[in-house]
Amino acid sequence: MGCNGGMAEFTTATLQPGQIESNDQGERIGRSAGGRLVQLRRRRADRGFVVTVDAEPRSEVPAEVLTLEWSAANSAFDRLMHEY
Numbered sequence: 001m002g003c004n005g006g007m008a009e010f011t012t013a014t015l016q017p018g019q020i021e022s023n024d025q026g027e028r029i030g031r032s033a034g035g036r037l038v039q040l041r042r043r044r045a046d047r048g049f050v051v052t053v054d055a056e057p058r059s060e061v062p063a064e065v066l067t068l069e070w071s072a073a074n075s076a077f078d079r080l081m082h083e084y
Contacts, residue, residue, distance in 0.1 A: 015030065020081070033081070034084050038084065040074065040076075040077040049067055050073075051064070051076040061079070065080075
């Protein structure tokens, strides 16, 4: 998962497990406890938010979540940070 658009100011190489960074728009990127990058950003083409993790999806935990709700996006980010 690469950074794009408004997330470019984040330096993902220096993130430690459990560390989270945010930008002015509230977009977040972090490194999960398992060392995977997790990203929450605003969708560019449509309304809403996307949360992704740089891992193969598992049946019980998706690797991407699309939502229109800010609170749901933050909950998904927190879940993926914990689960991956």
